Structure formats: structure tokens, C-alpha cells
Amino acid sequence: MNNSNSNINININSSINDTANGSVHGAQGEELAEIAVEAYTYLFPLALMDVTRRVTTNVPAGAKPGFGPANLFxxxxxxxxxxxxxxxxxxxxxxxxxxxxxxxxxxxxxxxxxxxxxxxxxxxxxxxxxxxxxxxxxxxxxxxxxxxxxxxxxxxxxxxxxxxxxxxxxxxxxxxxxxxxxxxxxxxxxxxxxxxxxxxxxxWPGPAKTPAPALDPSVAMGTAPLDQVLAMAGADFFAYGAELMGTHPPHLVDQPILARMARLGVKPGQPFLAAELDADAAAAVAAAPAAALAHFREVEPRLNPVVNGWGMARSGIGVYGTNYLFRAVIAKIGLGANLPEDAIYPVAYRDGDGVIPNGSNNYVLHFDADALPPADAFWSLTMYDGEGFPVPNNLERYAIGDRSPLRYNDDGSLDLYIQHSDPGEDRRANWLPSPQGPIGVTMRLYGPRPAVLDGGWSPPPLVRA
Structure with a gap:
């Protein structure tokens, strides 16, 4: 696990107490507040996965791309x-x-x-x-x-x-x-x-019958799954999580957190009886969502080391062990993360001057001939706005990469031009159009080579032209 992730775990108690102490008092109350936030953090990915499943499978086959009954691609x-x-x-x-x-x-x-x-x-x-x-x-x-x-x-x-x-x-x-x-x-x-x-x-061997979903009218189809989870009150969240654990067994290494959660009455497959909690426990449960989510926001910028302005998760993602905080934050910002051995997604948080990238500037991303993105499959560079969404452009070009008709320099190096205005015919093949305002430049390396995984290679900085 990288050092930034270790720092996340070490620093958890301060932000938990800062948020929860307004509702929970005394030594027992403080410990229960910590347990409640740990429990929320532990259960958050499970709850988000299940709400996502309920929404995306509550649609007839073929009605909406990416949605449909279980056991049907x-x-x-x-x-x-x-x-x-x-x-x-x-x-x-x-x-x-x-x-x-x-x-x-x-x-x-x-x-x-x-x-x-x-x-x-x-x-x-x-x-x-x-x-x-x-x-x-x-x-x-x-x-x-x-x-x-x-x-x-x-x-x-x-x-x-x-x-x-x-x-x-x-x-x-x-x-x-x-x-x-x-x-x-x-x-x-x-x-x-x-x-x-x-x-x-x-x-088997088929053909398989198309499954017909039993559509559930109680599912909030008009509300994003993440928003549904974020809106849950503490008691409802823990009741949901306890029920889900009865179907989806915790991992073998989870005994320590399960033992702590049991002190709050949260046990796999058993009803969570919020009405029977004492005042301290009830206050801890009520305060847990806000306290945990505040902690998620606090640690997110520290999740991954930043090199040359680029943040990238080289390890610890996809399989999380007991790093429940890392797992929860990754679920919140990008549910369904891959193993780093399959794909790594560096994100440009800063340019070469340490400033948040902005479409009002012209940038050059220069790769030396011996330092092109090392990927066994392929690599790309994608443009989003500051919120992570594409923005229409006249070329309808939202990504470029090694499968694009790029023009390499005579020495084998590569310059990519990231800017709002057309750089001209000589550079247009290597142009990634950017919108005005903050931009979210994201690289993808599919099948990253060992130099990416072990930290020997990082993307070069975005340099203002």
C-alpha cells in the first residue's frame, strides 16, 4: 500500500471526532461515534452496489443500453x-x-x-x-x-x-x-x-432464455443510485447494510470490524433495532453519514501520490483488503474500479506550474521517444470539463492516443496539443480540443507495463505553451 493510503488510515480519528462530537459526548459516546463511522465506511460500497443493481436491473431487456435483467449481458x-x-x-x-x-x-x-x-x-x-x-x-x-x-x-x-x-x-x-x-x-x-x-x-449449452425481470415499482428509477445512498438516514443505512450482509458474506479478514460493529448492534443478517439503542448509540448512528462523508471528502485528494501533476492509483485498487476507507472513497468517486494490472487512469490535477489545468491556456504534453506511454494494449488521452463530462467540439474528438493518426517528431518523440483553438493544419492531428474553464485531462493505459505499476514511469507535466 502506498504511503498516502497509510496516512489516510492514521488520520481518521481527528475528522471523525470533529464532525461527530457535536451530537455525541463522553468517552463511550466518542468510541461509539468512531465505530459508527467505521461501520458506515465499511458498508458504503455494499449499499451502493446493491442500489445500483436494483436500479439497473429494474428494466426490461433491450429497453435501455447498460440496463436490463440479471443474468443477461x-x-x-x-x-x-x-x-x-x-x-x-x-x-x-x-x-x-x-x-x-x-x-x-x-x-x-x-x-x-x-x-x-x-x-x-x-x-x-x-x-x-x-x-x-x-x-x-x-x-x-x-x-x-x-x-x-x-x-x-x-x-x-x-x-x-x-x-x-x-x-x-x-x-x-x-x-x-x-x-x-x-x-x-x-x-x-x-x-x-x-x-x-x-x-x-x-x-447450458443453450441457447439461454431471455430473463424477464419482475419490475419493482418501489425502486426510485429517477434518482441516481449514489444520491439514494447519500440520502439515507443513519438508522436506515445500517438496517440496509445488516440485511445485505446476510446475503453477501463479509470477507474472511473482516472479523475485527465486524466485532466492533456488533457493539453498535450491526450484525450480518440480523435486524438492526435502532429503537432499542441508548442515547449515545442513537446519536452515533444519526451522525455517522455526515461524519463519514466529510471524511471521504477530506481524504480524497490524498488518495494517490501526485507526480508531475498527475495522480494515479498504481496499487491497492480493485482488491482492497482491510483498507475500507480507500475502498469506500473509490466506490463513491468511481464505482467498479479495475485492477491496476488491467488498466490505470492517470488524472492531471495540476499543470507543470502547479496550477489546476484550464481551457483558457494552451498546453503541450511532450513524450520523449524512449518514454512514450508504456502499455501492452493501448493508451489514450481524454478531455473532460472540470466536472468530468465531455463537451461538444467541432471535430467531435474527445480522445486521442496510439490508435490515432498522430504525427511523431523526427526523433521519435511525441507532442500532443491541448487547447481550445485550432493549432493549425500541421498540428491538428495531435490536437485534443479543450473546453473553456477548468478541464479534466485523463490518460488511460490498458495493460500497463511494469514501469507504470512500480513507479518507474509517470506522465510528463502539462506545459503551458
């Missing part, structure tokens, strides 16, 4: 438009294939086509947001394969030809990505997406 067939506002930092490198799997009735077979060497990955997340398996180019290769996802406690036999993958929780999320080289590549990628299949074991 749903695909995004094109890049988002320039005015896209549904999620922050949308991807302009790959097309998504998304599945919520539900193994409570039986295992589900995940099938991947032969992608003919094309990069893809199917990271599989449990309900605690840990990536427990990845099918794809880096791990299993690009040949066709069939993988039986098996839930906790299932002990049956599998047919020959299926590779068994044990899921830690009976429900989980697959956020698949397939390399897409621009709009002209959509037809080829869409054909591959049709080869990603989920088949209940009883229907």
Missing part, C-alpha cells in the same frame, strides 16, 4: 455523444458489455468469443467491489472460453469444458470492455459483443 454499442452527462469520465476507447449475475438459484456460465487478438476484459466484482476474477486478453487470452460462475456453498458437478470460478458473493457485477478503434470499428466490436453470453447452468 447488455451492451453499449457506440461511444457516448459529446453532451453525455449520465456518468463522469465516460470511456472513448472501449465499448461496454455489462452484466449483473445472480447465482442464488444456480451457477451461470459466462461465454466469451474468440476476439481474434483484440483486447478485451471481463472483470468480475463481488458486492463489496473487490475484483475476484478477470477473463480477458491479459489473463485467459483472446480465444473463446466458457466459465462457470459458482456462488457460495454450491457443490454440484460441472459439465466438461467449463472452467470453474468461485464467486465470493451470490450476486455481482461484470463490467466488460472491448477495444474499439473509433466509430468505423463499431460493427466489428458489436459482432464480438453479441458473443458475450450468460447461460444458467440448467440451460
Amino acid at each position: 447488455t451492451h453499449l454499442r457506440s461511444f457516448p455523444p459529446g453532451n453525455f452527462k449520465e456518468v463522469v469520465r465516460p470511456n472513448f476507447d472501449t465499448l461496454y458489455s455489462i452484466l449483473w449475475f445472480d447465482l442464488r438459484a444456480e451457477p451461470v456460465v459466462i461465454s466469451a468469443p474468440d476476439t481474434q487478438g483484440r483486447y478485451y476484459m471481463l472483470p468480475m466484482l463481488d458486492m463489496w467491489t473487490d475484483v475476484f476474477a478477470v477473463v480477458g486478453s491479459r489473463t485467459t487470452g483472446t480465444q473463446a472460453g466458457h466459465y462457470a460462475l459458482v456462488g457460495p456453498g454450491w457443490s454440484g458437478d460441472l459439465p466438461a469444458g467449463l472452467e470453474r470460478i468461485e464467486a465470493p458473493t451470490p450476486i455481482g457485477w461484470i463490467i466488460g470492455r472491448t477495444q474499439t478503434n473509433g466509430p468505423a470499428d463499431y460493427a466489428s466490436v458489436n459482432a464480438l459483443q453479441d458473443g458475450f453470453l450468460a447461460t444458467p447452468l440448467s440451460q
